[in-house]
Amino acid sequence: MKHIFWLITMMVLGTRALCAQAAEVDKMKADLIGQSMGGREKCWNFKSIEQSKELAIKEKTENPQKRVYKIALQLQAAKATGKYAAKARVEYVKTPTGWKIKHVGLLSLTKAE
Amino acid sequence: MKAKSVGAVLLLTTLVHWGCKTPKQPALGEPLAELTLEQRAQFYEGKKVFQRVFEPKDGLGPLFNGNSCAECHEAPVVGGVGDEVEVHATRFIGPNGCDPLFHQGGPVIQQKATPLLQAKGVDKEPVPPGATAQAHRSSPPLFGFGLVDAIPEAALLSHEDPNDANGDGIGGRANRTIDGRVGRFGRKAAVATLFDFNAGAFPQEMGVTTPLSPVEETINGAPVQPDTDPAPDPEITVEEIEKVTAFVRFLAPPPPQVLTNSQDQYLAKRGQELFGYLKCASCHCPKMQTGPNVIRALDRKTVALYSDLLLHDMGPGLADICLEQAHPSEFRTEMLMGLRFREKFLHDGSARTVAEAIERHDGEAQKSRDGYKALSNEDKKALLKFLGTI
Numbered sequence: 001m002k003h004i005f006w007l008i009t010m011m012v013l014g015t016r017a018l019c020a021q022a023a024e025v026d027k028m029k030a031d032l033i034g035q036s037m038g039g040r041e042k043c044w045n046f047k048s049i050e051q052s053k054e055l056a057i058k059e060k061t062e063n064p065q066k067r068v069y070k071i072a073l074q075l076q077a078a079k080a081t082g083k084y085a086a087k088a089r090v091e092y093v094k095t096p097t098g099w100k101i102k103h104v105g106l107l108s109l110t111k112a113e
Numbered sequence: 114m115k116a117k118s119v120g121a122v123l124l125l126t127t128l129v130h131w132g133c134k135t136p137k138q139p140a141l142g143e144p145l146a147e148l149t150l151e152q153r154a155q156f157y158e159g160k161k162v163f164q165r166v167f168e169p170k171d172g173l174g175p176l177f178n179g180n181s182c183a184e185c186h187e188a189p190v191v192g193g194v195g196d197e198v199e200v201h202a203t204r205f206i207g208p209n210g211c212d213p214l215f216h217q218g219g220p221v222i223q224q225k226a227t228p229l230l231q232a233k234g235v236d237k238e239p240v241p242p243g244a245t246a247q248a249h250r251s252s253p254p255l256f257g258f259g260l261v262d263a264i265p266e267a268a269l270l271s272h273e274d275p276n277d278a279n280g281d282g283i284g285g286r287a288n289r290t291i292d293g294r295v296g297r298f299g300r301k302a303a304v305a306t307l308f309d310f311n312a313g314a315f316p317q318e319m320g321v322t323t324p325l326s327p328v329e330e331t332i333n334g335a336p337v338q339p340d341t342d343p344a345p346d347p348e349i350t351v352e353e354i355e356k357v358t359a360f361v362r363f364l365a366p367p368p369p370q371v372l373t374n375s376q377d378q379y380l381a382k383r384g385q386e387l388f389g390y391l392k393c394a395s396c397h398c399p400k401m402q403t404g405p406n407v408i409r410a411l412d413r414k415t416v417a418l419y420s421d422l423l424l425h426d427m428g429p430g431l432a433d434i435c436l437e438q439a440h441p442s443e444f445r446t447e448m449l450m451g452l453r454f455r456e457k458f459l460h461d462g463s464a465r466t467v468a469e470a471i472e473r474h475d476g477e478a479q480k481s482r483d484g485y486k487a488l489s490n491e492d493k494k495a496l497l498k499f500l501g502t503i
Contacts, residue, residue, distance in 0.1 A: 037325050040313020041303045041436065042215050044292045051292070077293030081437070082210075084291060089327055103351065105327035110216040 031101050038106035067092040083113040139365035142190030147410040159360025162353050172348030174227035175341040176330050177320035185252040192364045195252040202244035203434040211435035217241035217334045221317040229341040241333045248433035251462030254451040257366030260416035262307040265404035266295045272421040283395045283477045285423035288438050297422045300460040301436035302445035308358045322346040367451045370502035384499025391484040396446040419449035428475025452503045
């Protein structure tokens with residue numbers, strides 16, 4: 001009986017953590033719109049949520065004023081322009097109205113298709 | 114009373130004259146006319162960053178091509194041309210695929226290394242193993258690039274004729290950046306905006322990291338050893354990229370060449386007619402218009418760029434690398450604005466004279482080139498005289 005209680009508790013907590021991360025990922029996809037990373041030929045300007053696929057948070061560090069994420073994602077604007085695997089550093093800063101993206105830094109970019 | 118009236122008329126006349134006067138054409142290297150005092154200050158602040166010479170301790174390298182923006186854009190004034198020729202490499206996957214080889218250090222292959230990296234036995238980045246071709250690129254003059262940046266996408270697209278629907282033998286299509294925007298900067302039009310170009314030039318040309326590119330350029334994909342890079346990343350701020358962009362954005366186009374000799378004037382006029390007759394102007398579109406812009410100096414201005422900013426097939430002889438949608442033989446029509454200040458010609462600086470550059474045109478430009486070759490010596494001289502005024 002005790003084991004079942006702990007198992008259910010663990011499952012609930014696990015599910016809540018997954019949901020929280022999914023919400024964080026969705027919020028980040030929305031926050032990325034209008035941001036640019038990289039430069040020259042190796043530049044990505046985020047236009048829509050649909051361009052960012054399979055976004056995964058790989059690392060997160062936080063202090064009261066700043067949050068820094070390292071993420072991996074697939075990028076595709078149109079079929080003709082190809083698909084790219086990217087790693088990026090997303091820096092948020094705390095403002096009076098909430099957390100806002102300050103910079104998105106391109107860490108790596110590889111043409112996938 | 115009469116004196117007062119005369120005074121009022123004189124004052125009014127002066128004000129009307131002052132108000133209607135065309136702004137003075139800026140000299141080469143000066144900022145655009147009609148800038149506000151604040152914008153002029155931004156121009157000069159940006160010029161300082163443009164001329165800043167980086168050293169390894171403040172961010173240069175470990176791999177790099179130049180130690181300042183002005184090293185490659187220096188003649189005859191800051192913002193002009195340089196004598197450097199750099200190396201680019203990509204992988205063409207026919208019939209339409211192109212891998213810019215970002216993961217192997219492409220497409221810009223740095224030709225220099227700092228002493229700390231040289232001590233590890235690396236004096237430049239090798240051409241990536243996955244490359245199918247490499248290309249040489251000269252540095253173009255940047256005069257008037259802010260006006261080019263302000264031309265609406267729709268204006269570029271209105272010149273497209275990808276399937277040569279009008280049957281003149283000249284196509285033309287816009288390149289697209291990897292994120293799907295219309296490209297206009299770079300010899301293959303693979304960069305959408307001036308800011309994007311400058312944001313990439315710091316890491317790729319000088320090895321200076323930015324918040325948008327916070328890691329150093331790799332050696333064919335392998336990270337440089339940390340002990341070769343003494344400066345903490347990022348090595349400059351986004352505000353500094355914006356300052357450099359303001360300098361280039363506000364850099365005036367070259368002033369028109371004034372010919373004082375009537376014989377020269379006649380020749381140049383004849384040459385201009387031939388430029389149209391030979392259909393050079395079909396690609397080297399003499400003028401385009403900027404769109405509505407909050408900056409008065411860029412707002413609905415005519416820019417004599419002599420390019421349609423589109424990709425055209427230049428034939429197998431000039432073919433080098435692919436880049437995004439551009440095939441190896443496709444190049445964006447070179448802007449001729451500032452041509453008279455160049456010392457080397459074509460995208461790779463391999464032509465010593467304008468005449469040689471014309472003679473090496475091929476592909477969609479074949480008919481125009483043949484037309485040029487068939488001209489009398491006097492007409493060739495006239496065409497070259499005209500081109501020497503741009």
